[in-house]
Amino acid sequence: MTDWHAPEDLVARYADGSLPDPDAWSLEKHLEACTPCAARVSRSVRATAAGAVLSDVRRTVLSDVRRAALATPAVPAVPHRPLPAPVPLPRIRVLWAAGPAVRGAWLPAALLVAVGAVVLAHGAGFAGARPLLLALAPVVPLAGVALSYGAHADPLHELVASTPSAGLRLVLTRTVVVLAVSLPLLTLTGLLLPSYGGPGAAAWLLPGLALTLASLALGGWLGLRTATAVTGGGWLCAVLAPALAPDDGAVSAALTRQASVWLGGAPAQGAWAAAAAVCAALLAARRTAYDRLERH
Incomplete structure (x- = not known):
């Protein structure tokens, strides 16, 4: 039993089959330990069109079982046959289910x-298109994180956070x-x-990886949204602000110079690789902070 209970709209969407698979799986896990929510879901399902069909099927099955029990003599037990192995989900569906950002406005x-x-x-014909992409690319995964x-x-965050x-x-x-979505997308675009x-x-x-790890490490103190805003905003100010400053309109050349300084x-x-290693070590040291992060 937990202090959290599924809201009515979540129960209704589960009953009519419109709840996404990952959310439905989380709700079903919660129902194993929460009798009140299980009863509400059962009532909601019975109120749908499928509920009447399920009730008829249940009555028919129980009636057939009773008649078979009365009419059929006892038979030797059938050896147990293992269930067939579950069919693995396609990789693209796994990505879709595991990443709320991929299902939202980020993609x-x-x-x-x-x-x-x-x-x-x-x-x-903008000559600074690639430097501009290189300046924005490290911030794209930060927004996704x-x-x-x-x-x-996540509408089931309170439930998921307790697992x-x-x-x-x-x-x-x-x-x-x-990262699995943004890295190939932006790199192929750059090509x-x-x-x-x-x-x-x-x-x-490497800068994108270092900034992502830095945001995760800093998120143990500030929360993910604030941490990504700090790291992403700092990166954009350091790279884009000087490139937009020239009065002669040579933005393309300024963007190329800035990209060469920070990335070339x-x-x-090597500095970015070292920064990524340091941030990864700091994240490992602060890993328990996420056990208490955004739980209320």
Whole structure:
């Protein structure tokens, strides 16, 4: 028994079959330990059109069982036959179920960044399209992480947060889903854009990983939304603000210079790799903070 109970709209959506699979699985796990919610769900299901059919099936089955028990002599027990192995879910459906951000507004926003960069480069002839993409790319997974955990992102957050798989393990699982979508999308987009001598299309990967780990580590103190806003906002101010400052309108050249400073060359990439390692170690040291994060 828990202090949390499923709201009426959640029960109604479960009964009519419109509740998404991951939310339905979480609710069913809750029903195993909460008798009041189980009774409410049962009443709600019985009130649907399927409820009448299920009642008829139940009565028919019970009647057949009683007649068979009276008419059939005892037979030797049939050896147990194992159930067939469950069919694994397609990978794309697993990604969809495990990542609330992928099911929300974040995925269209990430696609908009990618399509917008291609349109600027090939439609408007903007020479700074790739540096601009490299400047925005590390922030895209940060937004996905911010929208992946917490009551604002998951209607069953209170229930999920009380399970053994909650905390840092769940945060990392959903972060991996966000990275699995954003990394190939933005890197392949960068390959479609002219470089004009700037950093390569994959130059943002280590900075993006370091900023994501920094947000997760800082989230143990501030919460994920605040942490991602601090790290993402700091990155944009450091990279984009100087590029937008020139009065001569040479934004493309300024963007290329800024991208080269922050992303270009082995020293910069080595620094980002070291920062990612430090943030990962700090996150491991603060892993228990997520056991208490956003539980009320």
